[in-house]
């Protein structure tokens with residue numbers, strides 16, 4: 528009996544279609560913006576991010592880390608971290624799912640890239656303080672704490688940020704396949720600056736910024752939401768996406784004896800370079 532679930536045919540090709548990837552990036556920007564809008568109705572509550580700031584029984588973690596860890600533990604049971612575009616912050620708590628495994632198309636070169644610690648740090652220390660700047664006064668006692676509500680909004684915001692940024696791997700793979708020869712040269716030379724130039728598309732970056740500025744303006748009638756500065760978010764999100772793209776490309780040839788024959792086969796999307804990544 529077949530014990531895995533197959534995805535529809537064509538899923539792998541779709542996963543590497545740059546316009547489809549960019550559509551996903553836009554959707555994730557919406558998700559990030561909307562979750563952040565929910566979050567900024569509460570004060571910054573810096574204490575919930577500090578270990579020992581709020582006493583958590585039987586744990587030395589901050590309230591935020593504890594909640595995120597517990598949620599990953601639970602979500603792993605329903606297969607969340609088998610999806611190759613989901614990256615855990617606490618990989619040590621993942622459980623064997625209670626649902627049947629899904630046979631995901633093997634799209635990416637095998638890799639261990641996970642910059643969640645950095646994303647979490649920037650979220651807590653840069654994105655949140657900027658987004659919640661308006662509530663510092665309230666935090667001095669005029670408004671109740673909302674510790675639980677804050678972490679419930681934080682977790683989906685951070686997870687959407689993580690997905691958006693790690694999607695850089697798919698962008699990089701798509702670009703690698705469309706200009707293989709150019710990228711192989713740069714990767715072999717470990718030319719980080721050259722790779723950065725090759726993946727950068729300023730027109731697309733400007734569109735991302737314009738879109739977010741429009742969203743902020745549209746929702747800006749609400750004084751809470753007006754606090755979210757899209758430029759500030761993208762100062763972090765785009766550079767981190769590029770960081771993932773470059774890290775992915777630098778290891779793209781590992782484990783392969785790159786020669787011309789293999790360069791030809793890279794175009795065959797069902798070939799050996801269609802490799803699985805994610806939690807096995």
Ligand SMILES: O=C(O)C(=O)C[C@]1(C(=O)O)C=C[C@@H](O)C=C1
Nearest residue numbers: 698726727728729731732765768
């Ligand atoms: O869409 C791309 O080509 C990407 O590489 C993604 C992205 C982004 O993060 O939005 C990053 C770098 C490019 O300069 C443009 C946009």
